[in-house]
Amino acid sequence: MGSPVTFVFAPGFAEDVPGAEVAVLANGLVRNGHTVLVHVSFTERGDVFDPKVVLVAKRLNVAELLVALGGAEPEPQLELQPEPPPEPWTVPGAPPAQAIPAPVPAAPRRQGTVIAITSAKGGAGKTSTTVNLAMHAARLLQSAGRAGSAVLVDVNLERADVARFLNLKSPTVLDLLQAPWSPAADTVRQSLTSISEIGLYALLAPQDVVSVDRSRIDSLYRRILPVLRQTFDFVFIDTPVAETNHRTFLDLVLPEADVILVPVEPDRVALEAIGAWLSALVTPQQQGGGGVPPEKVFVILNRARPDVECGPKEVMDQLGGWRFAGLIPEDEGWMRAVNTPQPASVRPGPDLERTLRGILAAISDDPAFAMPAGDRSIMPLTSRWKKLLPLKPR
Numbered sequence: 327m328g329s330p331v332t333f334v335f336a337p338g339f340a341e342d343v344p345g346a347e348v349a350v351l352a353n354g355l356v357r358n359g360h361t362v363l364v365h366v367s368f369t370e371r372g373d374v375f376d377p378k379v380v381l382v383a384k385r386l387n388v389a390e391l392l393v394a395l396g397g398a399e400p401e402p403q404l405e406l407q408p409e410p411p412p413e414p415w416t417v418p419g420a421p422p423a424q425a426i427p428a429p430v431p432a433a434p435r436r437q438g439t440v441i442a443i444t445s446a447k448g449g450a451g452k453t454s455t456t457v458n459l460a461m462h463a464a465r466l467l468q469s470a471g472r473a474g475s476a477v478l479v480d481v482n483l484e485r486a487d488v489a490r491f492l493n494l495k496s497p498t499v500l501d502l503l504q505a506p507w508s509p510a511a512d513t514v515r516q517s518l519t520s521i522s523e524i525g526l527y528a529l530l531a532p533q534d535v536v537s538v539d540r541s542r543i544d545s546l547y548r549r550i551l552p553v554l555r556q557t558f559d560f561v562f563i564d565t566p567v568a569e570t571n572h573r574t575f576l577d578l579v580l581p582e583a584d585v586i587l588v589p590v591e592p593d594r595v596a597l598e599a600i601g602a603w604l605s606a607l608v609t610p611q612q613q614g615g616g617g618v619p620p621e622k623v624f625v626i627l628n629r630a631r632p633d634v635e636c637g638p639k640e641v642m643d644q645l646g647g648w649r650f651a652g653l654i655p656e657d658e659g660w661m662r663a664v665n666t667p668q669p670a671s672v673r674p675g676p677d678l679e680r681t682l683r684g685i686l687a688a689i690s691d692d693p694a695f696a697m698p699a700g701d702r703s704i705m706p707l708t709s710r711w712k713k714l715l716p717l718k719p720r
Contacts, residue, residue, distance in 0.1 A: 332361040335368065349373040350548060353581065357611060374552045376581070438555045439690060442583035444565040444575070446603035447596060451628040453482070453564050455589045455654070457491045460562040462682040463695070464526035465673075467559065470694040473525035475559040477518065481547055481578065482566045483540065486531035494519055498532040499543055502550070514553050527558070544578060551582050559692070580616055585689045587651060589628040597644045604648060624651035624689055652685035 333355055341347045348368050356362045356378045364375060366383045375381070443456040460478040467475040480488035489495060502517055518527045529550070554561050565579050580586075586607075590600050608623065609615020625648045655677075673679075686695040 330359045330361065332363070334363045335365065337365050337367045347373070347545065347548070349375060350545075350577075352376070352379050354577075357617075372549075372552045372556065374555075374582070438558045438561055439584045439692075440551070440555060440561045440563065440582050441585045441587060441689065442563040442565050442579050443587045443589065444579065445567065445588060445590075446600055448485075448567050450589045450591055450596075451654075452567075452589055453485075453487045453491060455587070455626065455628060456562055456564040457488060459587075459682060459685065460560075461521075461524060461526055462679070463560055463562070463686055464521075464524045466683065466686070466694045468525040472559065472694065474515070474520075474527065475525070476562065477527040477529065477554055477558045477560070478562045478564070479529045479547075479551070479554065480531040480564045482564050483531050483543065484566055486533055488528065488564050489530045489533065492521065492528060492530075494521075494528065494530060495533075496530070498530040499546060500532045502546060503542060514550065514557050529554075547578055551578070555582075560690075576616070580618060583618075584622065586618060586623050587626055587685075587689065588623065589626045589654075590645065591629050592627070594644075601645055604645070621649070624649045626651050626685060627653040629654065629656040651688040652681060654681055654685075 333352070335348050335352060339348055348364065352362045352364050353376045356376050361380070362378075363380045363382055366381050369375065369381060441459075443452055443459070445452045457478065460476055464473075464476040467473065478488060478492075480486055482488075489498070497517065497519055515527060518529050520527045551561070563579060563583070565575060588600070588604065590597060604623065604625075607616040607618050608620045609617070611617035625645055627650075680697075683695055683697060686692075687697060
Protein backbone atom coordinates (compact mmCIF):
# COMPACT_ATOMS: atom_id res chain seq x y z
CA MET A 327 0.00 0.00 0.00
CA GLY A 328 1.38 3.41 -0.94
CA SER A 329 1.09 6.74 0.86
CA PRO A 330 -0.27 6.62 4.44
CA VAL A 331 -4.05 6.60 4.54
CA THR A 332 -6.66 6.44 7.29
CA PHE A 333 -8.64 3.32 8.20
CA VAL A 334 -11.69 3.20 10.46
CA PHE A 335 -13.03 -0.02 12.04
CA ALA A 336 -16.60 0.49 13.25
CA PRO A 337 -18.88 -1.92 15.16
CA GLY A 338 -20.19 -4.67 12.92
CA PHE A 339 -17.04 -4.96 10.80
CA ALA A 340 -17.23 -8.42 9.19
CA GLU A 341 -14.32 -10.60 10.27
CA ASP A 342 -15.00 -13.32 7.71
CA VAL A 343 -11.41 -14.15 6.73
CA PRO A 344 -9.35 -16.34 9.13
CA GLY A 345 -6.28 -14.50 10.33
CA ALA A 346 -7.69 -11.09 9.32
CA GLU A 347 -9.44 -10.03 12.51
CA VAL A 348 -9.70 -6.34 13.43
CA ALA A 349 -6.74 -6.45 15.84
CA VAL A 350 -4.49 -8.14 13.25
CA LEU A 351 -5.43 -5.68 10.50
CA ALA A 352 -5.30 -2.56 12.69
CA ASN A 353 -1.93 -3.41 14.27
CA GLY A 354 -0.41 -4.30 10.91
CA LEU A 355 -1.65 -1.10 9.27
CA VAL A 356 -0.49 1.22 12.04
CA ARG A 357 2.97 -0.39 12.07
CA ASN A 358 3.22 0.39 8.35
CA GLY A 359 2.66 4.09 8.96
CA HIS A 360 -1.11 4.33 8.41
CA THR A 361 -3.57 6.04 10.74
CA VAL A 362 -6.11 3.65 12.27
CA LEU A 363 -9.25 4.42 14.30
CA VAL A 364 -10.98 1.54 16.11
CA HIS A 365 -14.20 1.56 18.11
CA VAL A 366 -13.70 0.58 21.77
CA SER A 367 -16.20 -2.27 21.43
CA PHE A 368 -13.35 -4.37 20.03
CA THR A 369 -11.21 -3.80 23.14
CA GLU A 370 -14.17 -4.66 25.36
CA ARG A 371 -14.25 -8.16 23.86
CA GLY A 372 -10.55 -8.63 24.65
CA ASP A 373 -8.70 -7.45 21.52
CA VAL A 374 -5.29 -5.84 22.17
CA PHE A 375 -4.12 -2.99 19.94
CA ASP A 376 -0.86 -1.22 19.25
CA PRO A 377 -0.55 2.01 21.32
CA LYS A 378 -0.59 4.00 18.05
CA VAL A 379 -4.12 2.81 17.22
CA VAL A 380 -6.67 5.53 18.07
CA LEU A 381 -9.59 4.18 20.12
CA VAL A 382 -12.91 6.01 19.90
CA ALA A 383 -16.04 5.45 21.95
CA LYS A 384 -18.74 7.32 20.00
CA ARG A 385 -19.88 8.51 16.59
CA LEU A 386 -17.61 11.39 15.49
CA ASN A 387 -18.57 14.51 13.57
CA VAL A 388 -16.14 16.03 11.08
CA ALA A 389 -14.53 18.39 13.60
CA GLU A 390 -13.99 15.60 16.11
CA LEU A 391 -12.61 13.32 13.38
CA LEU A 392 -10.06 15.99 12.41
CA VAL A 393 -8.95 16.25 16.03
CA ALA A 394 -8.62 12.45 16.29
CA LEU A 395 -6.47 12.47 13.15
CA GLY A 396 -4.21 15.18 14.54
CA GLY A 397 -5.80 18.12 12.76
CA ALA A 398 -6.83 21.52 14.06
CA GLU A 399 -8.74 21.88 17.27
CA PRO A 400 -12.46 22.54 16.77
CA GLU A 401 -13.80 25.96 17.59
CA PRO A 402 -14.98 26.09 21.19
CA GLN A 403 -18.70 25.79 21.55
CA LEU A 404 -20.66 27.79 24.11
CA GLU A 405 -21.96 25.35 26.66
CA LEU A 406 -25.20 26.30 28.35
CA GLN A 407 -25.19 25.30 31.97
CA PRO A 408 -28.46 23.58 32.86
CA GLU A 409 -30.41 25.08 35.72
CA PRO A 410 -30.13 23.11 38.95
CA PRO A 411 -33.13 20.88 39.65
CA PRO A 412 -35.61 22.24 42.17
CA GLU A 413 -35.26 21.17 45.75
CA PRO A 414 -37.58 18.26 46.50
CA TRP A 415 -40.60 19.24 48.58
CA THR A 416 -40.67 17.62 52.01
CA VAL A 417 -43.05 17.68 54.89
CA PRO A 418 -41.88 20.18 57.51
CA GLY A 419 -40.00 18.38 60.25
CA ALA A 420 -39.36 15.26 58.14
CA PRO A 421 -35.77 13.90 58.01
CA PRO A 422 -33.75 14.97 54.97
CA ALA A 423 -33.88 12.73 51.92
CA GLN A 424 -31.03 10.26 51.53
CA ALA A 425 -28.52 11.19 48.86
CA ILE A 426 -28.18 8.77 45.98
CA PRO A 427 -24.68 7.22 46.20
CA ALA A 428 -22.35 7.77 43.28
CA PRO A 429 -21.82 4.70 41.10
CA VAL A 430 -18.78 2.63 42.04
CA PRO A 431 -16.25 2.60 39.18
CA ALA A 432 -15.55 -0.79 37.65
CA ALA A 433 -12.39 -2.53 38.81
CA PRO A 434 -9.52 -2.32 36.31
CA ARG A 435 -9.18 -5.33 34.04
CA ARG A 436 -6.57 -7.79 35.22
CA GLN A 437 -3.37 -7.75 33.20
CA GLY A 438 -0.91 -10.59 33.64
CA THR A 439 2.73 -10.55 32.58
CA VAL A 440 3.67 -12.34 29.34
CA ILE A 441 7.19 -13.82 29.44
CA ALA A 442 8.55 -15.18 26.15
CA ILE A 443 11.64 -17.40 26.21
CA THR A 444 13.27 -17.32 22.81
CA SER A 445 16.53 -17.81 20.95
CA ALA A 446 17.92 -17.21 17.51
CA LYS A 447 19.24 -20.79 17.32
CA GLY A 448 18.16 -24.23 18.39
CA GLY A 449 19.86 -26.19 21.14
CA ALA A 450 20.31 -23.26 23.55
CA GLY A 451 18.00 -24.79 26.15
CA LYS A 452 15.01 -22.59 25.32
CA THR A 453 12.25 -25.13 26.01
CA SER A 454 13.87 -26.64 29.10
CA THR A 455 14.34 -23.15 30.54
CA THR A 456 10.72 -22.24 29.76
CA VAL A 457 9.29 -25.38 31.37
CA ASN A 458 11.40 -25.19 34.52
CA LEU A 459 10.80 -21.47 35.05
CA ALA A 460 7.04 -21.89 34.57
CA MET A 461 6.89 -24.84 36.94
CA HIS A 462 8.92 -23.09 39.62
CA ALA A 463 6.86 -19.90 39.27
CA ALA A 464 3.69 -21.99 39.70
CA ARG A 465 5.13 -23.57 42.88
CA LEU A 466 6.07 -20.20 44.36
CA LEU A 467 2.69 -18.69 43.51
CA GLN A 468 0.94 -21.71 45.03
CA SER A 469 2.98 -21.29 48.23
CA ALA A 470 1.86 -17.65 48.30
CA GLY A 471 -1.80 -18.71 48.19
CA ARG A 472 -2.20 -18.02 44.46
CA ALA A 473 -2.49 -21.51 43.00
CA GLY A 474 -3.41 -21.61 39.32
CA SER A 475 -1.89 -18.19 38.56
CA ALA A 476 0.61 -19.38 35.93
CA VAL A 477 0.09 -20.84 32.46
CA LEU A 478 2.60 -22.27 29.98
CA VAL A 479 1.87 -21.83 26.26
CA ASP A 480 3.68 -23.69 23.49
CA VAL A 481 3.56 -21.80 20.18
CA ASN A 482 6.50 -23.71 18.70
CA LEU A 483 4.51 -25.72 16.16
CA GLU A 484 7.64 -26.84 14.32
CA ARG A 485 8.93 -28.62 17.43
CA ALA A 486 6.24 -28.99 20.08
CA ASP A 487 8.39 -30.26 22.94
CA VAL A 488 6.55 -28.80 25.94
CA ALA A 489 4.12 -31.75 25.97
CA ARG A 490 7.07 -34.17 26.02
CA PHE A 491 8.76 -32.33 28.88
CA LEU A 492 5.53 -32.38 30.91
CA ASN A 493 4.66 -35.96 29.89
CA LEU A 494 1.24 -34.78 28.67
CA LYS A 495 -0.59 -35.29 25.38
CA SER A 496 -3.88 -33.40 25.42
CA PRO A 497 -5.79 -31.22 25.12
CA THR A 498 -3.88 -29.18 22.56
CA VAL A 499 -4.58 -26.05 20.61
CA LEU A 500 -6.19 -28.28 17.93
CA ASP A 501 -8.89 -29.25 20.42
CA LEU A 502 -9.78 -25.58 20.76
CA LEU A 503 -10.04 -25.27 17.00
CA GLN A 504 -12.34 -28.29 16.69
CA ALA A 505 -14.65 -27.57 19.64
CA PRO A 506 -16.59 -24.42 20.53
CA TRP A 507 -15.05 -22.45 23.34
CA SER A 508 -15.81 -19.14 24.97
CA PRO A 509 -13.03 -16.52 24.88
CA ALA A 510 -13.84 -15.41 28.42
CA ALA A 511 -11.55 -15.30 31.42
CA ASP A 512 -13.90 -17.36 33.56
CA THR A 513 -14.14 -20.28 31.10
CA VAL A 514 -10.73 -20.49 29.42
CA ARG A 515 -9.27 -22.72 32.16
CA GLN A 516 -11.71 -25.45 31.13
CA SER A 517 -9.97 -25.66 27.75
CA LEU A 518 -6.46 -26.18 29.15
CA THR A 519 -4.58 -29.07 30.67
CA SER A 520 -3.18 -28.65 34.17
CA ILE A 521 -0.72 -30.09 36.68
CA SER A 522 -2.79 -29.77 39.81
CA GLU A 523 -0.04 -30.62 42.31
CA ILE A 524 1.85 -27.44 41.46
CA GLY A 525 -1.03 -25.30 40.15
CA LEU A 526 0.30 -24.93 36.59
CA TYR A 527 -1.95 -24.74 33.51
CA ALA A 528 -0.71 -25.40 29.98
CA LEU A 529 -1.82 -24.89 26.39
CA LEU A 530 0.01 -27.56 24.41
CA ALA A 531 0.97 -27.49 20.76
CA PRO A 532 0.04 -30.58 18.71
CA GLN A 533 2.67 -33.13 17.77
CA ASP A 534 1.57 -33.18 14.12
CA VAL A 535 0.48 -30.03 12.28
CA VAL A 536 1.25 -31.13 8.73
CA SER A 537 -2.40 -31.27 7.70
CA VAL A 538 -3.56 -28.28 9.76
CA ASP A 539 -4.16 -24.77 8.47
CA ARG A 540 -1.35 -22.84 10.18
CA SER A 541 -3.11 -19.51 9.72
CA ARG A 542 -6.10 -20.76 11.76
CA ILE A 543 -3.83 -21.81 14.63
CA ASP A 544 -2.00 -18.47 14.60
CA SER A 545 -5.35 -16.68 14.57
CA LEU A 546 -6.47 -18.68 17.61
CA TYR A 547 -3.26 -17.86 19.47
CA ARG A 548 -3.85 -14.14 18.83
CA ARG A 549 -7.37 -14.41 20.23
CA ILE A 550 -6.54 -16.48 23.27
CA LEU A 551 -3.34 -14.79 24.50
CA PRO A 552 -5.16 -11.58 25.59
CA VAL A 553 -7.68 -13.79 27.43
CA LEU A 554 -4.87 -15.69 29.16
CA ARG A 555 -3.37 -12.35 30.19
CA GLN A 556 -6.69 -11.50 31.87
CA THR A 557 -6.92 -14.92 33.55
CA PHE A 558 -3.40 -15.58 34.84
CA ASP A 559 -0.76 -13.51 36.62
CA PHE A 560 2.02 -14.98 34.47
CA VAL A 561 1.95 -16.38 30.93
CA PHE A 562 5.14 -18.22 29.88
CA ILE A 563 5.56 -18.73 26.12
CA ASP A 564 7.88 -21.26 24.49
CA THR A 565 8.53 -19.74 21.08
CA PRO A 566 9.78 -21.09 17.77
CA VAL A 567 13.40 -20.44 16.88
CA ALA A 568 13.24 -16.71 16.35
CA GLU A 569 14.41 -16.03 12.83
CA THR A 570 13.67 -12.43 11.97
CA ASN A 571 11.30 -13.55 9.19
CA HIS A 572 9.26 -16.00 11.29
CA ARG A 573 5.69 -14.65 11.22
CA THR A 574 4.63 -16.23 14.52
CA PHE A 575 7.59 -14.60 16.23
CA LEU A 576 7.07 -11.18 14.61
CA ASP A 577 3.26 -10.99 14.64
CA LEU A 578 2.45 -12.82 17.88
CA VAL A 579 5.38 -13.08 20.28
CA LEU A 580 6.92 -9.62 19.93
CA PRO A 581 3.66 -7.62 20.23
CA GLU A 582 2.44 -9.65 23.24
CA ALA A 583 5.62 -10.15 25.29
CA ASP A 584 6.31 -7.95 28.31
CA VAL A 585 9.61 -9.74 28.95
CA ILE A 586 11.86 -11.54 26.45
CA LEU A 587 14.32 -14.01 27.98
CA VAL A 588 17.18 -15.17 25.76
CA PRO A 589 19.16 -18.21 26.98
CA VAL A 590 22.69 -18.35 25.58
CA GLU A 591 25.47 -20.91 25.87
CA PRO A 592 29.23 -20.35 26.27
CA ASP A 593 29.98 -20.82 22.56
CA ARG A 594 32.10 -18.15 20.87
CA VAL A 595 30.75 -18.64 17.36
CA ALA A 596 27.13 -18.73 18.50
CA LEU A 597 27.59 -15.68 20.74
CA GLU A 598 28.66 -13.51 17.81
CA ALA A 599 25.44 -14.40 15.99
CA ILE A 600 23.36 -13.88 19.16
CA GLY A 601 24.85 -10.41 19.65
CA ALA A 602 23.91 -9.39 16.10
CA TRP A 603 20.43 -10.87 16.52
CA LEU A 604 19.86 -8.98 19.79
CA SER A 605 20.84 -5.73 18.10
CA ALA A 606 18.38 -6.42 15.27
CA LEU A 607 15.69 -7.25 17.83
CA VAL A 608 15.79 -3.75 19.36
CA THR A 609 16.37 -1.86 16.11
CA PRO A 610 13.32 0.33 15.30
CA GLN A 611 10.84 -1.17 12.87
CA GLN A 612 11.28 1.79 10.55
CA GLN A 613 14.85 0.57 10.08
CA GLY A 614 13.84 -3.04 9.49
CA GLY A 615 14.29 -4.31 13.05
CA GLY A 616 11.99 -5.88 15.61
CA GLY A 617 11.28 -2.62 17.42
CA VAL A 618 11.46 -4.20 20.89
CA PRO A 619 12.26 -1.79 23.74
CA PRO A 620 15.72 -2.83 25.07
CA GLU A 621 14.47 -2.85 28.66
CA LYS A 622 12.26 -5.84 27.84
CA VAL A 623 15.23 -8.04 26.88
CA PHE A 624 17.09 -10.20 29.42
CA VAL A 625 19.95 -12.65 28.88
CA ILE A 626 20.32 -15.97 30.74
CA LEU A 627 23.66 -17.75 30.66
CA ASN A 628 22.67 -21.40 30.31
CA ARG A 629 24.77 -24.52 31.00
CA ALA A 630 27.53 -22.36 32.41
CA ARG A 631 30.83 -24.10 33.17
CA PRO A 632 33.88 -22.31 34.54
CA ASP A 633 36.20 -24.94 33.06
CA VAL A 634 35.47 -24.45 29.34
CA GLU A 635 37.60 -22.37 26.99
CA CYS A 636 34.74 -19.93 26.41
CA GLY A 637 34.12 -19.14 30.07
CA PRO A 638 31.71 -16.69 31.69
CA LYS A 639 34.05 -13.70 31.32
CA GLU A 640 34.24 -14.19 27.54
CA VAL A 641 30.44 -14.57 27.38
CA MET A 642 29.94 -11.38 29.35
CA ASP A 643 32.46 -9.47 27.25
CA GLN A 644 30.75 -10.43 24.00
CA LEU A 645 27.25 -9.62 25.29
CA GLY A 646 28.15 -6.57 27.34
CA GLY A 647 25.37 -4.00 27.53
CA TRP A 648 22.42 -6.41 27.85
CA ARG A 649 20.42 -6.93 31.01
CA PHE A 650 21.41 -10.08 32.88
CA ALA A 651 18.68 -12.17 34.54
CA GLY A 652 20.75 -15.06 35.85
CA LEU A 653 23.07 -17.94 35.31
CA ILE A 654 22.14 -21.63 35.14
CA PRO A 655 25.13 -23.88 35.83
CA GLU A 656 25.37 -27.25 34.14
CA ASP A 657 24.84 -29.60 37.07
CA GLU A 658 23.04 -32.80 38.00
CA GLY A 659 20.03 -31.00 39.45
CA TRP A 660 19.36 -29.18 36.18
CA MET A 661 19.76 -32.36 34.13
CA ARG A 662 17.28 -34.20 36.38
CA ALA A 663 14.80 -31.34 36.06
CA VAL A 664 15.17 -31.43 32.27
CA ASN A 665 15.07 -35.19 31.69
CA THR A 666 12.68 -36.58 34.30
CA PRO A 667 9.53 -38.18 32.84
CA GLN A 668 7.46 -36.69 35.69
CA PRO A 669 8.92 -33.20 36.18
CA ALA A 670 6.17 -32.05 38.53
CA SER A 671 7.26 -34.64 41.11
CA VAL A 672 10.90 -33.49 41.08
CA ARG A 673 11.66 -30.53 43.30
CA PRO A 674 14.83 -28.56 42.54
CA GLY A 675 17.69 -28.70 45.02
CA PRO A 676 18.57 -25.60 47.07
CA ASP A 677 21.05 -24.24 44.51
CA LEU A 678 18.75 -24.67 41.52
CA GLU A 679 15.81 -23.35 43.54
CA ARG A 680 17.70 -20.13 44.27
CA THR A 681 18.79 -19.92 40.63
CA LEU A 682 15.23 -20.13 39.29
CA ARG A 683 13.82 -17.83 41.97
CA GLY A 684 16.59 -15.33 41.27
CA ILE A 685 15.76 -15.26 37.54
CA LEU A 686 12.07 -14.72 38.30
CA ALA A 687 12.92 -11.96 40.78
CA ALA A 688 15.16 -10.27 38.19
CA ILE A 689 12.36 -9.98 35.61
CA SER A 690 9.42 -9.36 37.96
CA ASP A 691 8.82 -7.47 41.20
CA ASP A 692 6.07 -9.88 42.24
CA PRO A 693 6.47 -10.54 46.01
CA ALA A 694 5.98 -14.28 45.47
CA PHE A 695 9.44 -14.40 43.85
CA ALA A 696 11.29 -12.28 46.41
CA MET A 697 14.31 -13.92 48.01
CA PRO A 698 13.92 -14.86 51.69
CA ALA A 699 15.14 -12.20 54.10
CA GLY A 700 18.81 -12.60 54.89
CA ASP A 701 19.49 -14.96 51.99
CA ARG A 702 22.53 -13.56 50.20
CA SER A 703 23.29 -16.69 48.18
CA ILE A 704 21.25 -15.73 45.14
CA MET A 705 22.21 -17.77 42.10
CA PRO A 706 25.31 -19.77 43.04
CA LEU A 707 28.31 -19.04 40.81
CA THR A 708 26.56 -15.90 39.57
CA SER A 709 27.85 -13.80 42.45
CA ARG A 710 31.39 -13.92 41.09
CA TRP A 711 30.39 -13.58 37.43
CA LYS A 712 27.45 -11.16 37.50
CA LYS A 713 29.65 -8.09 37.90
CA LEU A 714 31.17 -8.77 34.48
CA LEU A 715 27.97 -7.87 32.62
CA PRO A 716 26.56 -4.32 32.80
CA LEU A 717 22.87 -4.32 33.72
CA LYS A 718 21.89 -1.32 31.60
CA PRO A 719 20.56 -2.04 28.10
CA ARG A 720 22.07 -0.47 25.06
